[in-house]
Amino acid sequence: MGARLDGLASESIRVMHDRRIPRSKANIDHIVVTPGGVWVIDTKRYVGRAPEKRVEARVRHFGCLLAPCSAAASGGK
Secondary structure, eight states, X not given: OHHHHHTTOOSXXXXXXXXXXXXXXXXXXXXXXXXXXXXXXXXOOOSSSOOOOOXXXXXXXXXXXXXXXXXXXXXXX
């Protein structure tokens, strides 16, 4: 998945992998930043029969992860 996403990278599309969430053991597998929005991609590896593929649209705020802390704390102002 990472290599395929890297193929999308350009001047207007940024791709990041395995980003740690501060003060947590969790990570974000892939982040793609485009002019149309930010895509957070969680990948899984299954043995045997793979589950159905699906796309979920969620809006979440990760605090200072994608914006400077001062902007996140003030609501981006």
